[in-house]
Amino acid sequence: MPAIETVDLQREYPARRGPGLRAVDGIDLAVAPGEVYGFLGPNGAGKTTTVRMLVTLLQPTGGRATVAGYDVATQPAEVRKRIGVALQAAALDLLMTGREMLLLAATLHGIPPADVADRGADLLERVGLSAAADRRVGTYSGGMQRRLDLAMALIHEPEVLFLDEPTTGLDPTSRLTLWDEVRRLRDEGTTVFLTTQYLEEADQLADRVGIIARGKIVAEGTPATLKAEVGVPHLDVTLAGEDHRDLAREVLARFGDGRPPTEECDLSVALPDGSAGLAPIVRALDEAGVQVASLDVKEPTLDDVFLAKTGEHLEGAD
């Protein structure tokens, strides 16, 4: 039985006039127990709406979903007993201390009073907050708040953990710390449903990735499979000036299909032979008198998958 399963899951927000906004438009997915499922997409794609339905905060307007074997619409209380949730913004009480927050979470999850203190202390240790446990949460850094949020979501050892953009806004060090924790959870067999807008995060953490755009899943598979499907490495070219852009485009067209450039380059071309195909292109550009500032060979990324499926780049993709 899948840990999470959705069939034609939909959520439409009514509009005052005309048709409503369909934030989630018929999503089918099945997440196996113990799997880390990365739900990747740009802002507004429907990631958070999907999570809010799966954690019983929002009722689907169509289709159905089960979590840990229970229907989110008809058995929400059973679902809530079995899930841990860390929503997009760390929902913490800044006036409470980290320890108090964990003890409150333990009580709300029905952990026996005799075990509450020990469980809280163990989790504080695990997320590296023991030293700050008796400080008010308002004095914590963003990374510390996220780790506390995660600890609260884990207090009752949930079967399924939902992490909604857990590293958004965090500095690189805090992000890596959180990644380590997610890996540890995977090793322990916890099912993790992770939404993210960061390609690297999905690539690094997820066993499988579902890419969502405009409320629909446009691709799904392991990161390696998805990248292999779309393909080939490509060459990003940044010109030294604007003068030879058309000429450079003509030269590059001889070597491969052009691609929409990212914000960080002027031109991009598919490079079927990878780095081996670079030397002829350099020579051709040089012979044509095109002044180049930089050439960058890029392996396929999940952004390429997104591009191939939607014709657009993911926000923040390099």
Place this chain on the structure above:
Amino acid sequence: MLRPTLALMRRALRNAFRRPQFLAPLVVFPSLFLAVNTGGLQATTGLPGFPEVNSFLDFQLASAICQSTMLGGVSAGIAMALDIEAGFFDRLVVSPIPRTAVVLGRVGAAGVLGALQAVWFLAIGFIFGAEMAAGVGGVLVVIALGVISALAFGSFGVLIALRAKNASTVQGIFPLVIVGLFLSSAFFPADLLSSPADVIAEYNPISYLAEGLREPIAFGWDAQVIVEGFVAGIALAGIGTSLAISALRGRLRAAR
């Protein structure tokens, strides 16, 4: 049900004391109002129709307790609205507790604060010469009615927060709340109010609550007045809490 309710109540109380900017007005503003009124309106006790009291302070203590618990209700509402705005409310809602515990915890905390508020005003009153006509038993009645008054106003504060969903709207309700207090016999005997305020005061449950609070302090043991105070307070608390629970369910249904 009881365990999460008590845990949420403890949290609300702890936070109230950690947010002095919210807690202080509950006693400072009514205390100043009490001082100004007592100092400036002492002569009104000589007006024809004003009941016989030892001092205007005896008469006004009940008003101060009412006003303070009413501010406590607004404060409880703001705290709930802040939880909604910060997303903490969502955390509570996705945890496996009865939803009513979210309302009862917050309202219960207002009730505990109500006891402290009543004690504060009784202490101030005694320091400045007030007397308790009903003796020690009267103190207990006033504290009990202070709790009930706070539960009543707290439940309506939470109800407004669940409807409004943001703290600034709850704060904006405050002037209306004060109007409700002035259109009662909390500050002056209903007989001395002119029409239509006297008619409104007669039907305003806050009048009964205030008079129930006033009776043991200023007059003694008129069981009917005291019982009416309890009945009015309990009815308000019951209606407010039921509506707040219903608003919470409605809010969650709307999300559905």
